[in-house]
Amino acid sequence: MHNQDQALIFELSTPGRVGYSLPEMDVPELELNDLLPEGYLRADEPELPEVSELDIMRHYTALSKRNHGLDSGFYPLGSCTMKYNPKINENVARYNGFAHIHPLQDEDSVQGALELMYDLQEHLIEITGMDEVTLQSAAGAHGEWTGLMLIRAFHEANGDFNRTKVIVPDSAHGTNPASATIAGFETVTVKSNENGLVDLEDLRRVVGEDTAALMLTNPNTLGLFEENIVELAEIVHDAGGKLYYDGANLNAVLSKARPGDMGFDVVHLNLHKTFTGPHGGGGPGSGPVGVKADLIPFLPKPVVAKRGEDYVLDYDRPLSIGRVKPFYGNFGINVRAYTYIRSMGPDGLKAVTENAVLNANYMMRRLADHYDLPFDKHCKHEFVLSGRRQKKLGVRTLDVAKRLLDFGYHPPTIYFPLIVEECLMIEPTETEAKETLDAFCDVMIQIAKEAEENPEIVQEAPHTTIVGRMDETKAARKPVLRYKKN
Numbered sequence: 001m002h003n004q005d006q007a008l009i010f011e012l013s014t015p016g017r018v019g020y021s022l023p024e025m026d027v028p029e030l031e032l033n034d035l036l037p038e039g040y041l042r043a044d045e046p047e048l049p050e051v052s053e054l055d056i057m058r059h060y061t062a063l064s065k066r067n068h069g070l071d072s073g074f075y076p077l078g079s080c081t082m083k084y085n086p087k088i089n090e091n092v093a094r095y096n097g098f099a100h101i102h103p104l105q106d107e108d109s110v111q112g113a114l115e116l117m118y119d120l121q122e123h124l125i126e127i128t129g130m131d132e133v134t135l136q137s138a139a140g141a142h143g144e145w146t147g148l149m150l151i152r153a154f155h156e157a158n159g160d161f162n163r164t165k166v167i168v169p170d171s172a173h174g175t176n177p178a179s180a181t182i183a184g185f186e187t188v189t190v191k192s193n194e195n196g197l198v199d200l201e202d203l204r205r206v207v208g209e210d211t212a213a214l215m216l217t218n219p220n221t222l223g224l225f226e227e228n229i230v231e232l233a234e235i236v237h238d239a240g241g242k243l244y245y246d247g248a249n250l251n252a253v254l255s256k257a258r259p260g261d262m263g264f265d266v267v268h269l270n271l272h273k274t275f276t277g278p279h280g281g282g283g284p285g286s287g288p289v290g291v292k293a294d295l296i297p298f299l300p301k302p303v304v305a306k307r308g309e310d311y312v313l314d315y316d317r318p319l320s321i322g323r324v325k326p327f328y329g330n331f332g333i334n335v336r337a338y339t340y341i342r343s344m345g346p347d348g349l350k351a352v353t354e355n356a357v358l359n360a361n362y363m364m365r366r367l368a369d370h371y372d373l374p375f376d377k378h379c380k381h382e383f384v385l386s387g388r389r390q391k392k393l394g395v396r397t398l399d400v401a402k403r404l405l406d407f408g409y410h411p412p413t414i415y416f417p418l419i420v421e422e423c424l425m426i427e428p429t430e431t432e433a434k435e436t437l438d439a440f441c442d443v444m445i446q447i448a449k450e451a452e453e454n455p456e457i458v459q460e461a462p463h464t465t466i467v468g469r470m471d472e473t474k475a476a477r478k479p480v481l482r483y484k485k486n
């Protein structure tokens with residue numbers, strides 16, 4: 001097969017062809033055996049494709065065209081806030097004074113970078129209503145873990161060693177129970193009620209002297225705002241527990257409501273979601289953690305602080321939980337978030353929230369006649385539908401998601417949260433125009449009709465992609481590591 005757009009790079013391989021040239025060696029050659037102990041050397045040469053520079057360029061360009069990305073199309077992945085990343089962020093992150101500094105430079109030679117970090121902390125303090133922020137954690141889950149370690153340090157500093165449990169609602173993002181477990185806590189689940197909110201009766205039942213914290217997303221992953229947040233905070237605080245806010249998705253509350261004002265003690269933010277850092281693909285993220293005053297002494301060190309006119313890295317923190325990341329966090333992502341906050345301004349951020357919520361409600365209403373709507377009330381930045389009506393016709397939510405690929409859309413999040421049968425979780429974000437939302441809704445409605453009239457076309461989708469339906473578990477567990485040409 002020699003259609004270069006379709007062929008695997010291994011199929012394009014021609015023995016002896018090379019895509020690189022190196023200068024002639026002008027130092028003595030070293031034997032690998034001199035560098036690595038015996039048992040660590042491979043027995044056979046690796047089977048690498050042999051191609052020219054042009055072949056490899058075309059290969060990667062062809063692959064990139066098959067990708068779904070925000071710059072190529074609508075990406076309504078619920079709980080992930082795939083919104084447009086303004087290109088001005090990239091320009092600023094590439095400034096020499098930001099991109100070419102070294103983390104071991106003297107403080108007095110990087111005052112501008114420290115000032116940016118300090119100012120970003122101040123902005124995030126204002127946005128969240130907390131008293132101090134650290135920029136060290138590298139992602140949302142890392143922020144959760146950091147926040148929970150702070151809560152543990154707080155309890156232990158009070159001689160309170162028996163707070164071993166973290167309460168997590170059954171609608172929570174999967175990283176919440178995972179972070180609690182990795183931080184050494186036991187996770188206790190609290191149920192949602194029929195309105196999709198935390199069941200306060202169940203919360204009263206599970207809360208107690210062993211409660212370290214309750215972790216909550218508000219709005220929750222169903223896109224619903226916890227209306228009883230003040231009462232809920234009281235229940236946890238009265239028991240001596242701390243309140244943790246999963247602020248990965250702040251698109252529904254930005255400039256409208258603040259976790260600090262709702263009674264939360266700790267919050268993490270995903271700068272790579274709400275604050276337009278590039279997101280996905282395993283690239284660097286940033287998950288700053290904000291805390292109330294009584295948790296400040298435990299923050300990771302160093303803390304970026306201001307002394308008179310100077311910006312400093314404060315290491316004098318005897319109660320600190322220590323470093324959670326080499327150096328000072330993913331600085332480049334923090335530059336992008338800072339640029340975004342400064343270029344939007346307070347009014348811009350308010351408009352983000354209003355449009356994100358408007359867009360989600362608009363789509364929810366357009367789709368509500370065609371898919372089941374488990375919670376029929378205003379949503380925030382995202383909403384969930386249930387495909388149970390389609391399931392009765394033999395078309396599962398997975399099939400609907402696969403069919404969307406035929407129309408060039410990245411599917412929404414599916415089968416999460418688990419409490420909704422055949423769940424589809426859609427988050428349009430504020431950066432999409434009405435025409436884009438309508439085009440997507442039209443396709444969703446067409447797929448609902450197909451499920452009734454011609455279910456096979458949905459069940460067997462996708463039809464137009466480069467490969468058909470894959471075994472997703474196998475793809476994750478047994479990726480192709482070796483290709484044998486035959």
Ligand SMILES: *Cc1c(COP(=O)(O)O)cnc(C)c1O
Binds near residue numbers: 173217249270285287
């Ligand atoms: C994305 C997300 C996380 C995890 O963030 P990562 O940066 O992927 O670790 C946690 N909670 C919620 C609600 C999220 O949407």
